[in-house]
Amino acid sequence: MLLILVTVPATAAGVILVIPSSRPGAIKGTALLFATVGLAFSVMTFVAYDHAEAGFQFQRQWQWIESLGVTVHFGVDGISAIMVLLTGIVMFTGVVMSWSIEKRLKEYFFLFMILLTGVYGTFVSLDLFFLFFFYELAVLPMYLLIAVWGSTRKEYGALKLVLYLVGGSVLVWIALIAVYAEASLGTFNLLALQEVEFAKDFQNIFFPLFLIGFGVLAGLWPFHTWSPDGHAAAPTAVSMLHAGVLMKLGAYGIIRVGMTLFPEGVAHWQVLFISLATVNVVYGSLAAMAQRDLKYIVAYSSVAHMGLVLMGLATLERTGMSGAVLQMFSHGIMTALFFAVVGIIYDRTHTRDIDLLQGLSKRMGLAAVLFIFAGLTSLGMPGLSGFVAEVLVFVGAFRTFPVAGVFGVIAAMLTAVYILRLIAKVFYGPLDDRWQGIQDAARHEVFAGALLVIMLVLVGVYPTPFLDVINSGVDTLAAGLGVGE
Amino acid sequence: MNVDFALFIPEFVMAGMALVVLTVDLFLPQDRKHWLPYIALVGILGTMGSVFTIAGKSEELYGGLFLVDNFAVFFKVFLLAVGAFMVLASAEYVKKNLTRPGEFYGILLFSILAMMTMTAAGELLTAYISLELFSFSLYILASYAIHRPKSVEAGLKYILVGAFSSAILLYGLSLIYGSLGTTTFSGIADALAGNDDIPVAFLAGLVLVVVGFGFKITAVPFHMWAPDVYEGAPTPVTAYLAVASKAVSFALLLRLFAMAFGPAMDEWRPIIAGLAAATIVLGNLVAMAQHNIKRMLAYSSIGQAGYLLMGIAALSPLASNGLLFHIVGYSAANFAAFACIIAYENLTGKEEISDYAGLSRRQPFMALVLSGALFSLAGLPVFAGFATKFYLFAAVGNEGLLWLVIVAVAGSLVSLYYYLMVIKQIYLGEPEEDEPLRLSVSTVGLLGALGAAVVIFGVYPGPLINLIEKATAVLPMPV
Numbered sequence: 001m002l003l004i005l006v007t008v009p010a011t012a013a014g015v016i017l018v019i020p021s022s023r024p025g026a027i028k029g030t031a032l033l034f035a036t037v038g039l040a041f042s043v044m045t046f047v048a049y050d051h052a053e054a055g056f057q058f059q060r061q062w063q064w065i066e067s068l069g070v071t072v073h074f075g076v077d078g079i080s081a082i083m084v085l086l087t088g089i090v091m092f093t094g095v096v097m098s099w100s101i102e103k104r105l106k107e108y109f110f111l112f113m114i115l116l117t118g119v120y121g122t123f124v125s126l127d128l129f130f131l132f133f134f135y136e137l138a139v140l141p142m143y144l145l146i147a148v149w150g151s152t153r154k155e156y157g158a159l160k161l162v163l164y165l166v167g168g169s170v171l172v173w174i175a176l177i178a179v180y181a182e183a184s185l186g187t188f189n190l191l192a193l194q195e196v197e198f199a200k201d202f203q204n205i206f207f208p209l210f211l212i213g214f215g216v217l218a219g220l221w222p223f224h225t226w227s228p229d230g231h232a233a234a235p236t237a238v239s240m241l242h243a244g245v246l247m248k249l250g251a252y253g254i255i256r257v258g259m260t261l262f263p264e265g266v267a268h269w270q271v272l273f274i275s276l277a278t279v280n281v282v283y284g285s286l287a288a289m290a291q292r293d294l295k296y297i298v299a300y301s302s303v304a305h306m307g308l309v310l311m312g313l314a315t316l317e318r319t320g321m322s323g324a325v326l327q328m329f330s331h332g333i334m335t336a337l338f339f340a341v342v343g344i345i346y347d348r349t350h351t352r353d354i355d356l357l358q359g360l361s362k363r364m365g366l367a368a369v370l371f372i373f374a375g376l377t378s379l380g381m382p383g384l385s386g387f388v389a390e391v392l393v394f395v396g397a398f399r400t401f402p403v404a405g406v407f408g409v410i411a412a413m414l415t416a417v418y419i420l421r422l423i424a425k426v427f428y429g430p431l432d433d434r435w436q437g438i439q440d441a442a443r444h445e446v447f448a449g450a451l452l453v454i455m456l457v458l459v460g461v462y463p464t465p466f467l468d469v470i471n472s473g474v475d476t477l478a479a480g481l482g483v484g485e
Numbered sequence: 486m487n488v489d490f491a492l493f494i495p496e497f498v499m500a501g502m503a504l505v506v507l508t509v510d511l512f513l514p515q516d517r518k519h520w521l522p523y524i525a526l527v528g529i530l531g532t533m534g535s536v537f538t539i540a541g542k543s544e545e546l547y548g549g550l551f552l553v554d555n556f557a558v559f560f561k562v563f564l565l566a567v568g569a570f571m572v573l574a575s576a577e578y579v580k581k582n583l584t585r586p587g588e589f590y591g592i593l594l595f596s597i598l599a600m601m602t603m604t605a606a607g608e609l610l611t612a613y614i615s616l617e618l619f620s621f622s623l624y625i626l627a628s629y630a631i632h633r634p635k636s637v638e639a640g641l642k643y644i645l646v647g648a649f650s651s652a653i654l655l656y657g658l659s660l661i662y663g664s665l666g667t668t669t670f671s672g673i674a675d676a677l678a679g680n681d682d683i684p685v686a687f688l689a690g691l692v693l694v695v696v697g698f699g700f701k702i703t704a705v706p707f708h709m710w711a712p713d714v715y716e717g718a719p720t721p722v723t724a725y726l727a728v729a730s731k732a733v734s735f736a737l738l739l740r741l742f743a744m745a746f747g748p749a750m751d752e753w754r755p756i757i758a759g760l761a762a763a764t765i766v767l768g769n770l771v772a773m774a775q776h777n778i779k780r781m782l783a784y785s786s787i788g789q790a791g792y793l794l795m796g797i798a799a800l801s802p803l804a805s806n807g808l809l810f811h812i813v814g815y816s817a818a819n820f821a822a823f824a825c826i827i828a829y830e831n832l833t834g835k836e837e838i839s840d841y842a843g844l845s846r847r848q849p850f851m852a853l854v855l856s857g858a859l860f861s862l863a864g865l866p867v868f869a870g871f872a873t874k875f876y877l878f879a880a881v882g883n884e885g886l887l888w889l890v891i892v893a894v895a896g897s898l899v900s901l902y903y904y905l906m907v908i909k910q911i912y913l914g915e916p917e918e919d920e921p922l923r924l925s926v927s928t929v930g931l932l933g934a935l936g937a938a939v940v941i942f943g944v945y946p947g948p949l950i951n952l953i954e955k956a957t958a959v960l961p962m963p964v
Contacts, residue, residue: 065950067806068876107845118866129875137866143905147913155913159905166901170894173875177882177890184883 001045001058002074002124005084006117006134008038009091013113021106028099031109035095038116042088046469049081054472056126056191064129069187073127078473079325082466083123083245083252086332089455090244091116094237096448097340100347101149101235108149111141115241122249128176128188128257132169135253138246139165139217142230142238150233151346157226157233164226168216172253175209178202179261194260194480200268207265210258211273218250219306221280228287231299236343239295243302244336248328251309255325255477259313263481267316274314274397278404280307285414294345294352297422298338301378304411305331311404312393318471318478320396325470327389330377330459334386337374337452341367344445345426348438354422359431360438367441368427370449375423377456379416385459388467488546492553495536495561496601502528503594510587518586522576525590526569529597533565543959545607549669552607559809559956560604560736567729567816568597573931574824575721577831583629583719596622596725600733607744609658609668612737616654616701619733620647623726627718639717646700646710654697660690670744674961677748691746691753695760702734703787704794705764712775715783720830723779724823727786728816735793735812739805742797743960750800750963757798758889764791765896773903778826778838781903782819785862788896789815795893796877799884805957806950807877813949814869814942818861821935825855828928838907842914848922850929852911854936859904861939864897869942 012034019026049057056075064070076084094112101108114137121134139162146158180188183196216223227247231239259266266273284304291297305327312324344367345360346352361368377386390412397405441449459466506525513520536558544553571593579586599619606612624647628640662668664686665676677683699707715723746753768788775781793815796808828851829844830836845852861868864875874897882890924932942949 063947065872065876065946067803067950067954068879132875133866133871136871140860140865144908144912147909155909159909162905163898163902166898170898173878173894174887174891177879178887180879181882181885181887188879 001041001048002076003060005038005041005045005124006074006120008034008041009113009116009120013110013117016106016110016113019106021104024102024105027105027109031095031098031113034113035092038120039088039092042084045076046081046085049076049078049469051078051468051472054078054476059126068129069185069189070129071127071189072130073189074124075126076124077476078469078471079252079255079477080123080473081469082325082329083248084120086248086329087116087119087123087245089451090241090332090336093336093340093448093451094240096444097240097343098237099444103149108145111145112237112241115141115145119241119245119249123252126190128179128190128193131190131253131257132172132176135172135249136166136169138249139169142242145238146230146234149235149238151235153229154233157229161226161230164216164223168213168223168250171209171213172257175206175213178206190256190260198262200264203262203265204268207258207262207269210262211254211269214250214253214258215276215310216250217247218254218310219247219280219303220250220310221276221283221303221307224280224284224303227303228296228299231302231339232293232295236339236346239339239343240336243299243339244332247302247306248332251306251313251324251328254310254313259477260480266481270314270316274311274401274404277307277310277314278407280304280310281411282407285411285418289414289418292354294342294354294357294426295339297354297418298335298342301338301415301419302331302335304415305335305378307411308390308393308408311408312396315393315396315400316481316483317396317400318474318483319392320400321474321477322467322470323389323392323394323396325474326385326459326463326466327393329466330385330389330456333452333455334374334377337370337449337456338378340445340449340452341371341374341441344441349435354426356432357426358435359427359429360435361427362431363435363438364440366446366449370441370446370453371427372423373453373456375419377460379419380412383457383460385456385463387460388463489544492539492542492544492546494538495532496598498535499528499532499594499598499601502531503591503598506594507587507591510591513587519576519580521586521590522572522579525594526572528594529565529569529572532597533562533569536561536565549671550606550608550611551602552605554959556736556740556956556959557605559952560733561601563813563816564597564600564604564729564733567732567820568593570820570824570931570935571721571725571729573927574724574820574827577925577928578719578721578827581831589626589629592622592625596626596729600729603733603737604740606737606740607670609661612741613655613658616737617651619730620651620701623722623730626722626725627714629722630719633717635717636719639714642710643714650697650700650707653693653700657690657693657697660686660693664690670741673745674747677746683749683752687749688752691749692756695753695756698734698738699760702731702738702790702794703764704760704790705767705787708764708768708787711787712780712783716777716780720779720823720827720836723783724820724827727782727823728820731786731790731793732812732816735797735808738797739808740960742800743805743962747800747961747963754798754800757794758886761791761794761798762889762892764788764794765892769896769899773899775903776838778836778841778907781838781907782822782826785900785903786819788900789819789862791896792874792877792893795881795886795889798889799881799886800963801880801884802957802962803880803883804877805960805962806953807873807880809953809957810946810950811873811877813953814861814873814939817935817938817942818858818868818870821854821858821932821939822862824928824931824935825851825858828924828932829922832922838910839914841907841910843916844911844914847916847918847920848924851922851924851932854932856908856911857936857939859907861943863901863904865901867940867943869939869946872943872946
């Protein structure tokens, strides 16, 4: 089943490559078909995952390079199961939102599907070689996706993004090889390596490489600066995918590799970790307040929300970590929705400057509704997914580092300030003359948006099934860290 | 002495075919000269077929002077494949730009013959003579475009530097012989293992050998000739220099260090590791500043030589596998890149990086192959470069040379930047002309085959690794 998940987008990429570019309909159709299949398998994986049993399920293993100890080893636990679900949803909605792309359609969907292969692969790989393989694979197409189809200083944004991310993965690479050599088991298998107790000094030296290396992708302050530039430059669906799923790869890497292999290392660096995360939250919120470009606002708010994820992880406490993982999911959906609506607005008005946008709800009622849902999730409105996740993170933080919790709550209030102000400004108030003739969100856009909203509400009002799965993964993680129940 | 001449069949076939090409050339009328590459190709493929008569054998001829083993067979097949691609890639270029194709292909075949004996050499002088035959062939090929001053200059520079380095190498060999009294690889290893102290004269000789080879493999600081020669030489020859010359030199180096110098590993490891680090850093940094794509690839191949040197410095079974794996992956990717550059030059006569602006619109297939090749050189998945680099670096890290791995991955990051600059031109640049470029069927086939190889080695390297393991199993490894 997991192999299918990885091969669905890969096959899609292959099929799209052979369709002649003169047939855009066929290309879009193929992309949508495969995205639907991918979504179906993602949902199945999530539903079929037995949280009572916990552990890694649906495992399959194939020999790849025996002498190096590399196998193709797939498997999901509670944490990756929900990430797989998130990927499926964002992939599907991303394809729908890409419907209006006309420029070099074939290359666009080809790279899009390669990107998704990387994302799925990372979430389900249990071999460090392949985890890294897919992780890099996800970064590779970003450059072209942003540089060709983007806007606003796109070449600068694309190059900055790729060099930052590859710079981060260089650190990961070094640490992986160090782990391989230190363990001297001759294997890259994560399950075998996590049994090894690495010397404390070794853990202390190499954990920061994982933290920063993966942290770059998770938007960890002060390595986040690629994110606003990159997201602002990227085309809509790529922003959705990148902020929605790719940034989660970073956090996922910290959990799956850093925290699993180096329990003592993370404990040693905990104070630094949570401090950086707190700066993330506060700085992201403050920076978002100061922006005038819609995408920059959303991008900085992503930095802040990823900060909450990192804060939850850094508590090294069960509730906090559960909250962090739920926040990964919730933020993924929410940001995808945000970028989708911003994309719609930009498509109609060709501006993202909030000083120019006014009273759009009179012409774009549906888009406004979608945006408001995303906004309310972002500021932690009860009944939506963000609330549940943030409460868990804050509970975890108050139990371990109350100061971080206080800053977190303050940041949440700041979020409310800029989000509400933004909604009031852009969607309400008098309608500017120049926006008289604009169109509301099209049917397919509303459909994609509605799907995301449903997920936000579902998790918000009935989080139990999601938390059950997440907790089954977090429990194992917590046990590994020695913090138990 | 009883010698089984059947073990020389591949060499005989190759030498014979080289002479056939030269002879046929005399009788071919001018308008039939385009047959020559096909004759050469038949020669190469025939030789490749004959290599299978010695496959799986393990013999020493003339008391260890000439070795027939899996390692030699592996490299013979591999280098013949490189030679075949070389002929295919250069056919159009030679027809367009060079006079006297007969000698071109004849000399090319002689150079392949030299490479074949290099991989089989088990003794210093045999190695040296093969290396010289190879170098002389390359001197001529590099200056083959005699109507172009740059090519002549390249050839001259190459001869002078090459002769200089050969002299150093020979002096080093004489010191080694003088101090240990033998020139066979296994004899040297025995003499070293038997001595409690390693003779100073041997160490001096070792250093000179490293310097001599340093020139051949473009290790920093012995690399200065490479960019000028790469830029000036006819482009197919540049590809040959970057791929075949490096691959075979490393095959010889690996055999020499594993079979002969193994016992003195503690003495030379820091030297080789230092050279590797310097080569990686300088090659990659200077490559960023290049505007000519051949020069850029020259510096990038210097950086790649640094990665390969890491494999020598680490010298373990795993590292040797990694070294061979990286040689194959690097060769496929680099040759794919050069095949694109040659084809582009044939069509437009241009070789600046900025000339590649908008290639994706004029020739999407070539753009795809070239980008894939460059991504592979940068070490990104799904291409060969990712798997080969990962394997090699992991093997080197496993030998306790983590600092070298750090240098290498940093070099990889830098290299991504300059490869991206080319890819940016290809996909984002505005082409000066809009009309599509037409590739000949054979070029499409060549690019397709090389591009496929780059991807296959990246996602399904199992069979290749098996062959590599068989090849390196014959090398004794220091414990």
